[in-house]
Amino acid sequence: xxxxxxxxxxxxxxxxxxxxxxxxxxxxxxxxxxxxxxxxxxxxxxxxxxxxxxxxxxxxxxxxxxxxxxxxxxxxxxxxxxxxxxxxxxxxxxxxxxxxxxxxxxxxxxxxxxxxxxxxxxxxxxxxxxxxxxxxxxxxxxxxxxxxxxxxxxxxxxxxxxxxxxxxxxxxxxxxxxxxxxxxxxxxxxxxxxxxxxxxxxxxxxxxxxxxxxxxxxxxxxxxxxxxxxxxxxxxxxxxxxxxxxxxxxxxxxxxxxxxxxxxxxxxxxxxxxxxxxxxxxxxxxxxxxxxxxxxxxxxxxxxxxxxxxxxxxxxxxxxxxxxxxxxxxxxxxxxxxxxxxxxxxxxxxxxxxxxxxxxxxxxxxxxxxxx
Ligand code: PEP
Ligand code: MN
Numbered sequence: 001x002x003x004x005x006x007x008x009x010x011x012x013x014x015x016x017x018x019x020x021x022x023x024x025x026x027x028x029x030x031x032x033x034x035x036x037x038x039x040x041x042x043x044x045x046x047x048x049x050x051x052x053x054x055x056x057x058x059x060x061x062x063x064x065x066x067x068x069x070x071x072x073x074x075x076x077x078x079x080x081x082x083x084x085x086x087x088x089x090x091x092x093x094x095x096x097x098x099x100x101x102x103x104x105x106x107x108x109x110x111x112x113x114x115x116x117x118x119x120x121x122x123x124x125x126x127x128x129x130x131x132x133x134x135x136x137x138x139x140x141x142x143x144x145x146x147x148x149x150x151x152x153x154x155x156x157x158x159x160x161x162x163x164x165x166x167x168x169x170x171x172x173x174x175x176x177x178x179x180x181x182x183x184x185x186x187x188x189x190x191x192x193x194x195x196x197x198x199x200x201x202x203x204x205x206x207x208x209x210x211x212x213x214x215x216x217x218x219x220x221x222x223x224x225x226x227x228x229x230x231x232x233x234x235x236x237x238x239x240x241x242x243x244x245x246x247x248x249x250x251x252x253x254x255x256x257x258x259x260x261x262x263x264x265x266x267x268x269x270x271x272x273x274x275x276x277x278x279x280x281x282x283x284x285x286x287x288x289x290x291x292x293x294x295x296x297x298x299x300x301x302x303x304x305x306x307x308x309x310x311x312x313x314x315x316x317x318x319x320x321x322x323x324x325x326x327x328x329x330x331x332x333x334x335x336x337x338x339x340x341x342x343x344x345x346x347x348x349x350x351x352x353x354x355x356x357x358x359x360x361x362x363x364x365x366x367x368x369x370x371x372x
Contacts, residue, residue, distance in 0.1 A: 001052040002070040002077075003060060004087070007041040015064035022063060023048065026055070034078075036248060039092060047077065076236055078243040079250065079281045089282040091249040093221045094168045094195030096131065098251060098284050103319055103356055106171045107345065108133035110290070110324040111147065111334035112154045115161070120327040122165040124342045128349055133162070134171040134322055138179050139334055140203050147333040151179075155186035163193020171223055171322060173199035177213040184219065200224040202255055202291075205238045215245030223251045223286060223322070228258040232273060236281060251320055252283040254313070256292030265305065266294020266338070271313035278317060286320035287313035290338045306340065307351050314355035315362070321352065 009016050023031050029050040036043045048055070052071075060069045073083040090099025098104065108121055112135050125133055135158050139149035162170055174180055183196050198220045204210055205227035214222055222242055226235040235252075242250050254274065256267025269292045277285045289310040297305045310321055326332040326339035340348060 001048040001055060001060065001072060002082075003046040003048065003063070003066050004068045004070065005044040005046065005065045006067045007043060009042075009044050009065045013065065019046075019064045019066070029055070034246060034248075045087075074280070075233070076240050076281055078248070079236070079240055079283055081280065081282055085282075087282060089278075090284065091221065093197070093249055096168055098221065098249075098319065100278050100282070100284050100317075100319060102284070103314065103321075103352075104132050104169075105130060105349065105352065106132045106134045106169075106286075106320060106322045107325045107340075107348070108135050108170070108323075109326060110134070110332065110339065111136040111139050111149055112158055113150075113331070113333045115154075115157045117327050117331075118154075118158055119161050119165075120342060121325060122161050122167055124325075124345055125167065126165040128345055130349075131166060131168045132171070133167050133169075134199075134324070136173055136334065138173055138175050140173070140175050140201055141334070149334075152182040152186060155183060156190055159186055159190040159193050163190070167194050169195045169197050171197045171199050173201045174214070175201065175204060175210075177210065180214065180217065180220065195220075197221045197223050197251070199253075200238075200242075202226065202228045205235055206230065208238075208241060211238060211241040212245050215242035215247045218247050218249070221249035221251065222247060223253050223320075225253040225255050225288070226257075226270070228256070228267060232276070236277070239281070239283065250283050251286050252277050252281065253286040253288055253320075253322065254292075255288035255322075264295075264297065265292060267292050269293070269309050269312070271309060271316060271318070274313055274316040274318050284319035285317070286322055287318045288322040289313065290322070290324035290335070290340075294335075294338045296337065296340075304340075304344075306338070307348060310348070311351060311355040314352055315359050317359055317363070323348070 029048050032047040034045045070082050070085045074080045090097055137149050137154050202225040224239050239250055239252055254270050256269050259268050262268035271287050274285050289306045293305045324339045327342050329336040329339040
């Protein structure tokens with residue numbers, strides 16, 4: 001059961017103290033408090049853990065400071081959608097709203113290689129009205145002999161260039177807690193010219209200790225990718241680990257599933273799960289067409305498979321697209337074969353615009369038929 005308190009309820013408020021004393025006296029019930037400082041108000045949620053079935057909804061509703069009560073009816077206590085649950089399905093970061101109703105494109109380099117390539121990419125993004133990007137500095141690789149990313153040495157120029165070209169959020173994978181510290185430090189040293197969304201890659205979806213540490217910080221939002229060989233439920237529980245530690249600024253990423261049945265794609269495209277994740281949880285959903293398809297293959301109608309599956313995800317309501325681009329894919333140090341070319345950026349963006357408009361029309365159509 002969740003007690004959602006009146007906005008701006010302060011812990012020093014005597015009524016809040018009264019509430020906590022009352023809750024503390026309930027047998028077999030423990031509490032966990034989460035506060036979310038938004039731009040306009042502070043929201044407090046009190047999670048009641050234990051045998052809450054015995055508690056009366058009305059009694060809880062009448063406790064001091066309580067605005068409303070949500071009974072946890074489904075899985076994923078914090079991130080799930082429960083009956084009569086009107087908790088938000090969005091969060092704000094660095095002036096950008098990420099929600100189940102918005103769409104942002106994170107086109108960029110799978111792995112940062114040179115400052116020149118970073119600048120070419122960011123300039124193209126700025127020229128096409130984009131304010132987000134992806135830039136990999138820490139790369140988990142299958143072979144220990146492959147390029148592992150430039151790590152912290154590239155961060156200062158990546159952040160400076162982001163500031164120069166008006167990029168507000170960079171999705172960046174981390175594989176160890178020290179990487180978050182290095183990112184924080186580099187942002188500080190460069191004067192916070194941009195923001196970072198920490199990415200948990202598919203290989204680390206169930207790295208529970210990393211999840212707990214990333215979940216404990218609330219400075220950076222998190223993009224958690226679905227594990228490529230586990231069930232959706234297991235991956236959603238992994239996201240719940242982040243939330244249970246305090247961080248609610250979470251985007252869930254679909255990136256295809258590893259199976260030989262995926263051939264000829266690198267991974268089996270799972271974007272049909274976009275609406276399923278939006279129904280089961282309150283998280284915005286990201287799609288990664290690059291790591292799903294893994295190649296620049298083109299169908300007879302002239303469309304690249306990467307653009308086909310992007311449109312499929314967007315028309316199903318995806319809220320974020322994470323996609324690899326490279327100015328010279330032949331020179332990319334990681335995943336060159338799946339990178340789109342900078343000259344393809346306007347085509348890609350226009351294709352997404354068409355798919356998004358179709359999603360919005362379909363959504364209105366469904367609502368009209370439901371209202372009948
Ligand atoms: C990536 O986005 O660069 C990446 C490695 O993705 P994934 O974790 O989905 O393989
Ligand atoms: Mn990659």
